[in-house]
Amino acid sequence: MPAWETPDPARPTVALGPLLPVQLVERRGDWGHVLCANGWSAWVDGRCLVAVPHDPPLPGGPLTRGDDPRPLLAHAEQTLAHYRAAVGELAAGALDGEAFRSRTQGLRIGIVVDGEHVWLYDVENARWVYADGARASTFATDDAPRAADRAPTQVVTPDGT
Numbered sequence: 001m002p003a004w005e006t007p008d009p010a011r012p013t014v015a016l017g018p019l020l021p022v023q024l025v026e027r028r029g030d031w032g033h034v035l036c037a038n039g040w041s042a043w044v045d046g047r048c049l050v051a052v053p054h055d056p057p058l059p060g061g062p063l064t065r066g067d068d069p070r071p072l073l074a075h076a077e078q079t080l081a082h083y084r085a086a087v088g089e090l091a092a093g094a095l096d097g098e099a100f101r102s103r104t105q106g107l108r109i110g111i112v113v114d115g116e117h118v119w120l121y122d123v124e125n126a127r128w129v130y131a132d133g134a135r136a137s138t139f140a141t142d143d144a145p146r147a148a149d150r151a152p153t154q155v156v157t158p159d160g161t
Contacts, residue, residue, distance in 0.1 A: 108123050120136070
């Protein structure tokens with residue numbers, strides 16, 4: 001991700017590495033000042049930041065959910081094959097731009113593979129999951145934060161019921 005010394009496009013600095021954890025410490029319009037896990041700080045395009053609730057589980061550590069990542073991998077493969085076929089037809093002239101948009105409308109996948117680690121987008125549940133090869137757990141969700149559940153209010157009448 002491109003980075004800047006100050007919130008000024010004329011002052012670029014070294015780009016941030018992929019998957020480098022950062023913490024947003026300040027916002028100025030579209031700019032975000034981040035503190036990187038390696039101790040370095042920089043200004044970035046804050047619109048490109050994705051909030052996650054916590055770090056991924058450590059390999060071999062306990063996962064909060066025992067999902068099998070294979071169905072998400074199969075969905076990603078099928079969606080990518082569908083998109084690849086549409087691109088092929090567009091390149092061959094068998095589809096025009098409008099037909100291509102129609103064929104690809106609604107397709108959505110996300111996948112990052114880094115060695116044994118994988119992050120998969122689960123379209124059906126609007127969440128990112130992290131997997132260590134065998135098991136997956138929710139890593140981030142598209143849902144807005146919700147208020148904590150409150151304990152039910154107990155009403156006691158004057159007669160004690």
